[in-house]
Structures are given as C-alpha cells and as structure tokens.
Amino acid sequence: MSIQHALLTSLLEQPSTGYELANRFDRSIGYFWQASHQQIYRELARMARSGWVQVEEQDNGGKRRRKVYRVLPDGREELIRWARSPELxxxxxxxxxxxxxxxxxxxxLGLDAELQQLIEQHQARLEVYREIEQRDFAAANLSRAQQLQYAILRKGIMTxxxxxxxAQQVLPLLHQNQP
Known part of the structure; x- marks a missing residue:
C-alpha cells in the first residue's frame, strides 16, 4: 500500500492542513500503518504535483498561511482504482x-469478493495449522521444546x-447498500 492512498482516504473524510492531517492520521490509520509527519508532507507535495489534491492557502491571521489539502476528482479516481485492485x-x-x-x-467498491477470497485463504492456512497440531502435538507428554513450538503454533491458530x-462480521457490511 502506498501512503498516498491512506492520505487520500483521510482527506476525503475531511479536507485538512498537513498538520491536522498528520495528527488525525496518528489517531486513526496510524494505529495500523505508520508514517512520519515528514513523510506525510512529502507525499502531500507529490500528490499535489500529480493532480490528486488541491492546495488552498488560507490566511489564518498569523505569520504563516495555512495550506488546506482537498482531494480532486483525479485523486478520488486513483483511490477507487487502487481499492478495486485485489491485494490478496x-x-x-x-x-x-x-x-x-x-x-x-x-x-x-466491490471489496466483498476480495474479502471472500482472503477468508478462503485464511481458512486454508488455519486447516494446515490444525493438521500440524494433530500430527505433531497430540501426545500427552510433550517436551519443553515441543511445548514452546506448540505455543507458537497455537498463536498462529488463534490469530x-x-x-x-x-472477517465474517465485516463481510455482511460489504453486501449492504450505502445509506
């Protein structure tokens, strides 16, 4: 994933200054995908050059003018293109x-098909893990080394x-029409 797609998503939610965007990013998307404030500013400049975002300078009564970023139609189309490209x-x-x-x-955006394929892949991985569990860890008296190995496998199974x-909770949401 490109940080640009995460930033486009955030800016579609709310046009923002770079500072506001970086702070919002830290409190939302930043929980599962990290980006430095410098990286965010660099990407905003690239996105402006690409015609994906518009930069509007606003006087805020201080020494510096605020730069507010808004997504342009080309940026929205890029986000849609990316979101519809499966990343399995x-x-x-x-x-x-x-x-x-x-x-x-x-x-x-038609993400239900991608999610369904990912569900099938995760289910297949889980089945492999369970086969390993039955094959390698069914004995009652496991050595310490085996217990540690089993603990690692259990983590994979639980994950x-x-x-x-x-995913089973999210899938029905993708089938619903937008309100």
Missing amino acids: SLNNTQDLLVKLRAEAVIGP EENWLAW
Whole structure:
C-alpha cells in the first residue's frame, strides 16, 4: 500500500492542513500503518504535483498561511482504482483496512469478493495449522521444546481464528447498500 492512498482516504473524510492531517492520521490509520509527519508532507507535495489534491492557502491571521489539502476528482479516481485492485496477501491486512476505510467514505467498491477470497485463504492456512497440531502435538507428554513450538503454533491458530471471526462480521457490511 502506498501512503498516498491512506492520505487520500483521510482527506476525503475531511479536507485538512498537513498538520491536522498528520495528527488525525496518528489517531486513526496510524494505529495500523505508520508514517512520519515528514513523510506525510512529502507525499502531500507529490500528490499535489500529480493532480490528486488541491492546495488552498488560507490566511489564518498569523505569520504563516495555512495550506488546506482537498482531494480532486483525479485523486478520488486513483483511490477507487487502487481499492478495486485485489491485494490478496495473507500477511498484509493494512491494505484491506485502508480499503475498508475508503469504502466507508466513498461507498461500495466491490471489496466483498476480495474479502471472500482472503477468508478462503485464511481458512486454508488455519486447516494446515490444525493438521500440524494433530500430527505433531497430540501426545500427552510433550517436551519443553515441543511445548514452546506448540505455543507458537497455537498463536498462529488463534490469530487465524480471530481474523476469520472479524472477517465474517465485516463481510455482511460489504453486501449492504450505502445509506
């Protein structure tokens, strides 16, 4: 995922100055995807040069003029294009989370098919983990080393079960029409 798509999503939620955006980013998308304030400012400049955002200078009564960033139609179209491009990686949920946030602000993007495919992939991984559990850790008396290995496998099983439970809650939301 590009930080630009996360920033476009945030700016569609609310046009902002770079400072406001960086602070909002830290309190929302920043919980699952990190970006420094310098990186955010750099990307905002690139996005302005690409015609994805407009920079409006406003007088705030102080020495400096505020620069407020707003998403332009080309930026919105880029976000839609990116969100509709499947990223079927079991290990990268940040993309999916930003896509879901984009869907919340833009409207239906057809993410249900991508989520359904990810559910199937996570289910397959969980089945492999459970097969390993039955094959390698069914004995009553496991050595300390085996117990530690099993603890690692259990973490993987719990992670997959948790992800699948979450995805099963989200999937119906993607089938709903936007209010």
